[in-house]
Amino acid sequence: MAVSAALGMSAAAMLPSVASAQDELLVEEVVVTGSRIQRANLVSASPVTQVDAEEIKFQGTTRVEDLMKNLPQVYSNQNSSSANGATGTATLNLRNLGDARTLVLVNGRRLPAGSPIAGGQGADINQIPAGLIERVEVLTGGASATYGSDAVAGVVNFMMKQDFEGVELDYQFSQYNHDNDNSRIQGIIKDSGFPYPDGSKTDGDIQNWSLIMGGNFDNGRGNVTAYAGYREIDPVTQAARDYSACALGVNIDSCGGSGTSAEGTFLTNPGVFYVDGNQFVPGNKVFNYGPLNHYQRPDERYTGGVFGRYQINEHVETYTELSFMDNQTNAQIAPSGAFGVAFNLNPNNPYLSSQQRNILFGNAADLNEDGTAPITLLRRNVEGGPRNQDIRHTTFRGVFGLRGDINDTWRYDVYGLYSEVSMENTYNNDFSNDKIKNALDAVEVIDPDTGESSIVCQSVIDGSDPNCLPWNVWQTGAVDQGSVDYMELPLYARGTTDQKVFSGYLAGSLGDYGIKMPTAESGVELVVGAEYRKESLNFNPDEGFRLGLGAGQGGATNPVNGSFDVQEFFTEMSIPLVEGAAMAEELTMDLGYRYSDYSTGVTTDTYGVRAGWAVNSDIKFRASYQRAVRAANIRELFLPQGFNLFDMTQDPCTTSPDGDAPTATPAQCQLSGLPADQYNNFVDSFAGQYNFLQGGNTALEPEESDTYSVGFVWSPADIADLSVSVDWYNIEIKQGIATPNPEFILDECLAGNAAQCAKVKRGPLGDLWLGSDVNTSGHVVALLDNLAREEVEGWDVVVDYAVQLGDMGTLSFNNTMSLVTKWDQQEFAGAPTVDCHGMWGSSCGYPTPDFRNNLRATWLTPWDVTASLMWRHIGGSDDMNGNVDIDSYDYLDISAIWNVMDNASVRLGFNNVLDKEPPIVGDGAGPSNNGNGNTFPGMYDALGRYMYIGATLTF
Structure with missing residues (x-):
């Protein structure tokens, strides 16, 4: 003693x-x-x-x-x-x-x-x-x-x-x-239409010799x-516990989740849509990514x-x-997918319904000079299953x-x-961004000998990627497993x-x-x-x-x-x-x-x-x-610059996916590089994740x-x-x-710190989250x-x-x-x-x-x-x-x-009895x-x- x-x-x-x-x-x-x-x-x-x-x-x-x-x-x-x-x-x-x-x-x-x-x-x-x-x-x-x-x-x-x-x-x-037995959270999950566990659950076995x-x-x-x-x-x-069976919002009174959903979220000039059957429906669905994530x-x-x-x-x-x-x-963790993939859609895409084609191509002012429609797609690979590392x-x-x-x-x-x-x-089970774009560019071809039509990738026709299989995200339940297999990209x-x-x-x-x-x-x-x-x-x-x-x-x-x-x-x-x-x-x-x-x-x-x-x-x-x-350790000294993600409740310069109004004024947001006409006029991150540029520094003391x-x-x-x-x-x-x-840098910028505003790089749409190109995508330099x-x-x-x-x-x-x-x-x-x-x-x-x-x-x-x-x-x-x-x-x-x-x-014990x-x-x-x-x-x-x-x- x-x-x-x-x-x-x-x-x-x-x-x-x-x-x-x-x-x-x-x-x-x-x-x-x-x-x-x-x-x-x-x-x-x-x-x-x-x-x-x-x-x-x-x-x-x-x-x-x-x-x-x-x-x-x-x-x-x-x-x-x-x-x-x-x-x-x-x-x-x-x-x-x-x-x-x-x-x-x-x-x-x-x-x-x-x-x-x-x-x-x-x-x-x-x-x-x-x-x-x-x-x-x-x-x-x-x-x-x-x-x-x-x-x-x-x-x-x-x-x-x-x-x-x-x-x-x-x-x-x-x-x-x-x-x-958390009836409150179970009620929230039930109201959101998601499943949840009920009753006693015994799991997570550990054996040690x-x-x-x-x-x-x-x-x-x-x-x-x-x-x-x-x-x-x-x-x-997380599916095994009621309090983690859905990704709760910041106020824990509703299920949040991700706008990269099974139904797809289509950001277009006419508006934001998701797919139901073969129709566009205004708005977006939320994907409950929580249950698939490991808790242990x-x-x-x-x-x-x-x-x-x-x-x-x-x-x-x-x-x-x-x-x-x-x-x-x-x-x-939850399945991969198209996390804000931007592409130009050809009007003759054979998967489009008449309703979808009319919405996307009905107004020439919404189109590119070549007649294609600019679209940013967020769509979850629910067919391919969770990602696992x-x-x-x-x-x-x-x-x-x-x-x-x-x-x-x-x-x-x-x-x-x-x-x-x-x-x-x-x-395992990630998607390739390049292959996503190839698979979205679908065309219909006619066999000259039989007269039968088929839908293939444009990259198959031009020979740039003969293995491509088209991805039909325009109809509910129409994704072919072959296209999923094609887009999946193992990383090592x-x-x-x-x-x-x-x-x-x-x-x-x-x-x-x-x-x-x-x-x-x-x-x-x-x-x-x-x-x-x-x-x-x-x-x-x-x-x-x-x-x-x-x-x-x-x-x-x-x-x-x-x-x-x-x-x-x-x-x-x-x-x-x-x-x-x-x-x-x-x-x-x-x-x-x-x-x-x-x-x-x-x-x-x-x-x-x-x-x-x-x-x-x-x-x-x-x-x-x-x-x-x-x-400084080796990563701090020598890590090359590249994107990473940070969490933030919402972009202060636009309405959140939950409907929360902007928290910053138009004048403040202009300090962050946002044009006046884009204030509260761009889509916020559905997952509450934003880009920041990270990197090492050999001059660190x-x-x-x-x-x-x-x-x-x-x-x-x-x-x-x-x-x-x-x-x-x-x-x-x-x-x-x-x-x-990065959130602190953004807050300091909105408060008038010009040195920190120089580190805020908004994307073409005013956002800080779409894309992964350091040169063009919105991000915060940190x-x-x-x-x-x-x-x-x-x-x-x-x-x-x-x-x-x-x-x-x-x-x-x-x-x-x-x-x-x-x-x-x-x-x-x-x-x-x-x-x-x-x-x-x-x-x-x-x-x-x-x-x-x-x-x-x-x-x-x-x-x-x-x-x-x-x-x-x-x-x-x-x-x-x-x-x-x-x-x-x-x-x-x-x-x-x-x-x-x-x-x-012999020993026996109960922690958190x-x-x-x-x-x-x-x-x-x-x-x-x-x-x-x-x-x-x-x-x-x-x-x-x-x-x-x-x-x-x-x-």
């Missing part, structure tokens, strides 16, 4: 096994995340939160992401619930400052970028087997002086089981259960620990690895870590090192690390990321040379070291991706190929200032510095100062300042952050088994590397730059307490709280500061609740059963757009572990806000009650 209090850690209940392990720490030196200096004292100047292996059992975790996202300090963007825009990885995001700003370590050493795919630059924690985790240490705030770039928001360090002896076999079966084997050899001089694991996850679609992606994962060490002699110990993962998942990541990581004591004063640690991630991305991308690290340091106790403060008994501890790191990324999409031929891709997917390396020198020093004095049992100051020289021509200095003051054994104070940096923290730990001797740690932190990021929010300033401030409180119940065992409590008092962001210099704490949506994006709290109570019974109850609280978040505010949420989890015999245990459905916010929870299915599954329990049963055998 004392060590837990001193480190400010333990998000798990204090079980006897944990307490025993911590008692051992009292008599040996340990290394705490955030420093390489070994410590035998009880004062840590850094606030570290710890999750122990027992918490994994209590939560029934098979996906490490599920364990971590429940921590109040952690947010989850890419996870198993991502569908549209999924990378196939699981990433961590401390303080909601971004995946790239969270450094993830295994045993104190880096993990590589999780994927070469866009959005995959955070470390993929899928490769970490839950059964092998001994504990997880979370350090908030900058730690670049110790670990180098990327530790801006903090560090998550997974400490794995080593020196394991015996055999451990573990199996767990898990699934979800939910009672679809884990095997760990280890043993010592040569009289304990060596140990080998090996592991293997297999995980299989069944899919869940199917997943199959194999893991394996070896940890080993061998002491060659008293000065040299060799060690290795080898790990392998093969993970395959599939992200399914098959994503496979194969990861290898190897560490080889030497460590030992040179003498009684000096020790060393030198290692080399190589990691490689190989990605295969196969995108392959890529790798790899990381090479060579690192070493020398640590010494200078007190052996008499270097110490006269007021302290312990001497100065010193670490000096050097590190070389090289990061490489190669992303190679096929021609269909590169040329933007995929109709459902929102633009071209560009290749990225680049690398950089960095040479670094670092030092740490721990100086005991006072020991054994009145009001100062220990007073220690730690210093850290790192110099980095990047091959991109950038050099950085990072440094930190920390102080720990133990007034006595009851009360300890700590404070720190850290300057951290994050250098590293972003910098300053982190301040002050806290104390109270573990009173007269109150047994109580510890309280309280820490205040402030993190400010300057010249942050970011893509400006390229990466050193623009952003962000500041996060708050409090972390951890309380541990245990009550002895006599013959009834022990009842222990752990409470972990995070209070956010400030979350400010500024898109660029001169822009207004936006307060995002307790907000979601618009430029704030993902929810940032101002208060999150976990309370776990654990009862160690005298009957070989340990029972536990957890209360999870998530504070409310208000909608920046003023539509749907999120109330505070509370979940209850219960679990129990029964030690059936000395070598066998009351089956509380998540907050429903509608299409504001879109992919650009890292939401899915009308909510934010990375924060809330989107699938209902989680049930699991598992067993562990040890030999």
Whole structure:
């Protein structure tokens, strides 16, 4: 308990096994995340939160992401619930400052970028087997002086089981259960004419196998620990939950969806129409894309690895870590189609009915000079089925090192690390834009020999594409499967990321040379070291991706190929200032510095100062300042320019598909490049998605952050088994590397900012969404730059307490709280500061609740059963757009572990035992806000009650 209090850690209940392990720490030196200096004292100047292996059992975790996202300090963007825009990885995001700003370590050493795919630059924690985790240490705030770039928001360090002896076999079966009884939303869906589920639904089965084997050899001089694991996850679609069975509108009072419908939406000069039979009907139909999207992606994962060490002699110990993962998942979303394909229709198209021909060609003023009719088509490929993205990541990581004591004063640690991630991305069931245009250009031909007529593509006649089959979108139910097969375009991308690290340091106790403060008994501890790191990324999409031929891709997917390396020198020093004095049992100051020289021509200095003051054994104070940096990653440096999509409720300069009037004035809209006669006279995006131009920047400077923290730990001797740690932190990021929010750019333009208006490029029709041609289509320019300033401030409180119940065992409590008092962001210099704490949506994006709290109570019974109850609280978040505010949420989890015999245990648990459905916010929870299915599954329990049963055998 004392060590837990001193480190400010333990998000798990204090079980006897944990307490025993911590008692051992009292008599040996340990290394705490955030420093390489070994410590035998009880004062840590850094606030570290710890999750122990027992918490994994209590939560029934098979996906490490599920364990971590429940921590109040952690947010989850890419996870198993991502569908549209999924990378196939699981990433961590401390303080909601971004995946790239969270450094993830295994045993104190880096993990590589999780994927070469866009959005995959955070470390993929899928490769970490839950059964092998001994504990997880979370350090908030900058730690670049110790670990180098990327530790801006903090560090998550997974400490794995080593020196394991015996055999451990573990199996767990898990699934979800939910009672679809939301009568309000069911009524909305019913009124919209869509199907919905009713009654209890059990699905999303997860099976997980884990095997760990280890043993010592040569009289304990060596140990080998090996592991293997297999995980299989069944899919869940949004059709399985009533609250996600339709894509709700922004006010969640009607089903929204997409204007790219099964009936087709035809944007013509005479007006907007859809097809019913062989007739044009004014208006448009809405396509309910939600039910087809994955709410939980199917997943199959194999893991394996070896940890080993061998002491060659008293000065040299060799060690290795080898790990392998093969993970395959599939992200399914709604069918592809023609998403605003512009073409010129010939009046002799044989599929047109008389009514359609009269509407389209009845007024010469509506036609082109050659007599053709300009049309923009939005039509869903319901005949071809959903799009699905098959994503496979194969990861290898190897560490080889030497460590030992040179003498009684000096020790060393030198290692080399190589990691490689190989990605295969196969995108199925998309449509080809070029083939859509060919298939729409249908003509009737007469066989001169038989006199029989047939309908073929013009490209067949002129020989430009003899395989074309015409697409009849002009009549209900008339699409031929052959034309669907012709237009379908599989897309392929392959890529790798790899990381090479060579690192070493020398640590010494200078007190052996008499270097110490006269007021302290312990001497100065010193670490000096050097590190070389090289990061490489190669992303190679096929021609269909590169040329933007995929109709459902929102633009071209560009290749990225680049690398950089960095040479670094670092030092740490721990100086005991006072020991054994009145009001100062220990007073220690730690210093850290790192110099980095990047091959991109950038050099950085990072440094930190920390102080720990133990007034006595009851009360300890700590404070720190850290300057951290994050250098641009390879995608940020070298990504070619191209289109991407962003979500927005409506274009402020026209009426929305839901009938909402423009929110901007004609004068404001003219500032954005809209001609006066086009104000409220163009068609808005039916899906709420708009184009923005993204791209890398080789001139990016590293972003910098300053982190301040002050806290104390109270573990009173007269109150047994109580510890309280309280820490205040402030993190400010300057010249942050970011893509400006395109909606924010547009808003600034409408407010009169001429510099931002230059980035708004409206299309010929006045829109910002039609087409995918960078030169002609409407879009907002939002390229990466050193623009952003962000500041996060708050409090972390951890309380541990245990009550002895006599013959009834022990009842222990752990409470972990995070209070956010400030979350400010500024898109660029001169822009207004936006307060995002307790907000979601618009430029704030993902929810940032101002208060999150976990309370776990654990009862160690005298009957070989340990029972536990957890209360999870998530504070409310208000909608920046003023539509749907999120109330505070509370979940209850219960679990129990029964030690059936000395070598066998069984566990059973229910998370979200009351089956509380998540907050429903509608299409504001879109992919650009890292939401899915009308909510934010990375924060809330989107699938209902989680049930699991598992067993562990040890030999």
